[in-house]
Amino acid sequence: MLLSGDFARQDFALGRAMTESLIEATAERLFGDHCTPRLLAAAEKGAFAADFWAAVEEAGLPRALVPEEAGGFGMPVAEALTILRVAGRHAVPLPLGETIAASWLLAGAGLALPDGPLTIAPVGKDAALALERRGDAWHLSGSASRVPWGRDAVAVAVLATHQGVPMVACVARGGFTVAHGSNLAREPRDTLDFDASLGADAVAPAASGVDHASLRALGAAMRSLQMAGAMAGLLDMTTKYALDRTQFGKPIGKFQAIQHSLAILGAHQAAAGAAATGGAEAVGDGLRVFPIAVAKLRTGEAAGLCAGLAHQVHGAIGFTYEHSLHFLTKRLLSWRNEFGNEAEWGLMLGRHLAAAGADRLWHEITAA
Amino acid sequence: MVDLPFAPPPPCPEAETLRLEVRDFLAEALADRTPAQRAESWSGHDAAFSRKVGAKGWIGMTWPKQYGGHERRALERYVVLEEMLAAGAPVSHHWIADRQSGPLILRVGTDEQKERILPRIARGEAMFCIGMSEPDSGSDLAATRTRAEAVQGGFVVNGTKLWTSGAHQADFMILFCRTGGGERHEGTSQFLVDLKATSSIQIRPVHALTGEHHFNEVVFTDVFLPETALLGKLGDGWNQVTSELAYERSGPERFLSSFLIMTEMLRVIGPEPSERAAIAIGRLAAHIHALRRMSRSVAGMLQAGENPALQAALVKELGNSLEQEIPEIARLLVDCEPSLESDDAFLATLSLITLHAPSFSLRGGTREIMRGMIARGLGLR
Numbered sequence: 222m223l224l225s226g227d228f229a230r231q232d233f234a235l236g237r238a239m240t241e242s243l244i245e246a247t248a249e250r251l252f253g254d255h256c257t258p259r260l261l262a263a264a265e266k267g268a269f270a271a272d273f274w275a276a277v278e279e280a281g282l283p284r285a286l287v288p289e290e291a292g293g294f295g296m297p298v299a300e301a302l303t304i305l306r307v308a309g310r311h312a313v314p315l316p317l318g319e320t321i322a323a324s325w326l327l328a329g330a331g332l333a334l335p336d337g338p339l340t341i342a343p344v345g346k347d348a349a350l351a352l353e354r355r356g357d358a359w360h361l362s363g364s365a366s367r368v369p370w371g372r373d374a375v376a377v378a379v380l381a382t383h384q385g386v387p388m389v390a391c392v393a394r395g396g397f398t399v400a401h402g403s404n405l406a407r408e409p410r411d412t413l414d415f416d417a418s419l420g421a422d423a424v425a426p427a428a429s430g431v432d433h434a435s436l437r438a439l440g441a442a443m444r445s446l447q448m449a450g451a452m453a454g455l456l457d458m459t460t461k462y463a464l465d466r467t468q469f470g471k472p473i474g475k476f477q478a479i480q481h482s483l484a485i486l487g488a489h490q491a492a493a494g495a496a497a498t499g500g501a502e503a504v505g506d507g508l509r510v511f512p513i514a515v516a517k518l519r520t521g522e523a524a525g526l527c528a529g530l531a532h533q534v535h536g537a538i539g540f541t542y543e544h545s546l547h548f549l550t551k552r553l554l555s556w557r558n559e560f561g562n563e564a565e566w567g568l569m570l571g572r573h574l575a576a577a578g579a580d581r582l583w584h585e586i587t588a589a
Numbered sequence: 590m591v592d593l594p595f596a597p598p599p600p601c602p603e604a605e606t607l608r609l610e611v612r613d614f615l616a617e618a619l620a621d622r623t624p625a626q627r628a629e630s631w632s633g634h635d636a637a638f639s640r641k642v643g644a645k646g647w648i649g650m651t652w653p654k655q656y657g658g659h660e661r662r663a664l665e666r667y668v669v670l671e672e673m674l675a676a677g678a679p680v681s682h683h684w685i686a687d688r689q690s691g692p693l694i695l696r697v698g699t700d701e702q703k704e705r706i707l708p709r710i711a712r713g714e715a716m717f718c719i720g721m722s723e724p725d726s727g728s729d730l731a732a733t734r735t736r737a738e739a740v741q742g743g744f745v746v747n748g749t750k751l752w753t754s755g756a757h758q759a760d761f762m763i764l765f766c767r768t769g770g771g772e773r774h775e776g777t778s779q780f781l782v783d784l785k786a787t788s789s790i791q792i793r794p795v796h797a798l799t800g801e802h803h804f805n806e807v808v809f810t811d812v813f814l815p816e817t818a819l820l821g822k823l824g825d826g827w828n829q830v831t832s833e834l835a836y837e838r839s840g841p842e843r844f845l846s847s848f849l850i851m852t853e854m855l856r857v858i859g860p861e862p863s864e865r866a867a868i869a870i871g872r873l874a875a876h877i878h879a880l881r882r883m884s885r886s887v888a889g890m891l892q893a894g895e896n897p898a899l900q901a902a903l904v905k906e907l908g909n910s911l912e913q914e915i916p917e918i919a920r921l922l923v924d925c926e927p928s929l930e931s932d933d934a935f936l937a938t939l940s941l942i943t944l945h946a947p948s949f950s951l952r953g954g955t956r957e958i959m960r961g962m963i964a965r966g967l968g969l970r
Contacts, residue, residue: 268593301599389621453592460591461968480964487963488906491593496879498597515875523873552856564868570731571867574874579856583675587608 232507234309241300242293247280248304250431258545261470264314264587265407269373274315274338283320285338287328287540298505299317299498305443306497308385312548314408316340316370318443325439325446329428330389337375343433344440344560350415352381352388352424361390361421364412370557371411379415380427387427392417404555405550426478431509438513440560442500445516448524448556449497451549452490455531458484458546463534489523511573511589521557521566528553595900598885599892601664611672614645619676622922627677627939631684632803634758636716639682642673644715646689647777650693651892654949657708663892667841667885676847679725681755684708685878688715689836690763692783697821702781706753706761718756720764720782720807721830724749730830731773735766735809737780738857744768744780746809756792756805762787765830768823777826787812796906799929799944813818832896833887837953839887839901844880844908846949847915847942851877853935859911866922872917876911880904899966906959909950916943 255273263271277283282304285450289295308317316338341348343364348361361379371377377397379390396417402410460483463474473479501517503509528550533536533541539546557563577585594833617628620643626633642648650659650666673680691710709715726732731817735748748766756762769776769861784790789812795804819831851873858866884904890897919939920927927940964970 251781263611344652409659427678448828453590456593456967457591459672460969463969474969477961480958480969481957483967483969484906484963487967488903489902491595491903492876492879492883492907495595495873495882499879502597514871515878518872518875519879561870567868567871568864570871570874571869572871574870575855575858575862575867576860579852582852582855585883586874587671589878 299501309447406551441517492522524553530567626935633679635679639713647712657711686717718759
């Protein structure tokens, strides 16, 4: 079968450029096969889906943003990142985006890429982690909160500043202790306390132009794609439910009130999809921050609205653990607050536009 | 998989060069236009301005040169449209003809109609109005009652059109009416009516709630139209009119009608806004940015010859709500009492647009009709 992990891996190994539709189909098949309600429920109880991860890694998906010679896709960034939209649609309970971001940081700094799930730190607005030189080696200390999948990562790509220069450190498991936390979807969001001695081969200056703001922007762009995917999933699920569920002698989707709710859901998920794609393009275009801010703000705003409408149309059954709707809605209600909520990105955009001034407002919007 | 796809807009580098040219032109052409006049947006009327736009080659941009067009790309035309709206240019003399009447004539008209009418539109010299709505046929277009009876050498029309914007200024109307038997969608046709050369058409003003005269009631009493006035195929009116609506609904005028408030609000708020104001402005700008992307995606679909009726409905649904939300946010961010007489640019703009806002989700197909179309696209109807 064309879409198997083995095929995909061979294709990457050969360095052949994959087409967007093929990578999307590969992801769709892989996620669709593995992401069962049973697996999602187990993940919520803390079981890391190791077999699923192995299949994802075998297909080369975590290397989406690294150069082709390091196992990357060899296709435009926006197309490579399509896999995160597909992952969002299936509520994939794995640190795929985090490993993609960590690999991007590490590869950009010229550091080796460990196999296995990775994550990034810091992700919030914590005090900076302290990176000091000790002889020929380095030492990293400090705490990072809300680190996604911290407990499951074999290594963390840490961004820390040394004498004003953004540096990337690869900290393997053992170089930090983990205090468990989670988001509303029970995805791990852990606090990591670092006390790590690092060899010279584990620390290097970040790629030119990469700093904490870029890492936050990349995270925001990735969550936007995941949210857009999750909303596409909601639309599909909720539309089908409305055609299936009968009340008052006909499918509820035949009632105009329900049709209009679904139309609103559809419109906002379409806007979210467009904004998220714009954000993904901006990642590939030097991490231009304006479209990424638009993406996170627009998808974040749509997330709550679409989750609410999906629940309303599903009625009581959608509020049960038994029904799988909540695997998507709980993620949406969490992801909208991660890597900056709508207010944070709106504030950034608004201050930028106000500083540019009224007569440049339209120019700023069209040039972004 | 139920899906409402928006492909990324096709790249069009030429459009950005053109954009600067349009901005320079508008800076000069609109220098004397007050903020309140600019706030009229695409209902602002100035025949001389439209002739200047025509002379620049910015009307009928995508049409064949043979008919006075310029064979440019849909995304280039899009840039001209959005720059006009963002600047508050008085475009109503050419807007409807450029947007939907011209493309319709190009698609279904006879060679004679195309040769006679399209170059006039492209020069900015032929204003069109849309003869669709009637007293008993608003959202329900298929309930149209105006009828054209075939007679020797042509047709005789009887009936009343209502809410016809600009009929009192227009040179032509594209009339949608019954020509045959059958139910609802059957037996309808479209006609190209030369309003200036046809006798016994009565055009009466219907004043809007502001007192402004944009709408009209247009009464046809035994009005004779020659055979050459038939536009497209006899009896094919429903297909023609529904395809026309995709052009009517997807453009930047469906989310930029109140953009001028954004500009004036930012001027009042200044370079160091409060946190609350900055968040609100950033949010609105993000919504505009996302809608622009969707709307340019539709322009790309039109360019590729696809039918984006569903995507157009999505743009209009979201865009109209945004246009209506902008004045609501502005009035909370800037403490003020709106007044149409105000000399203040922000207040004058806010006042006019606050009063125009209810029409945004009525004109060009109501919000409820758009939601019905989207539901149909989802397979619910």
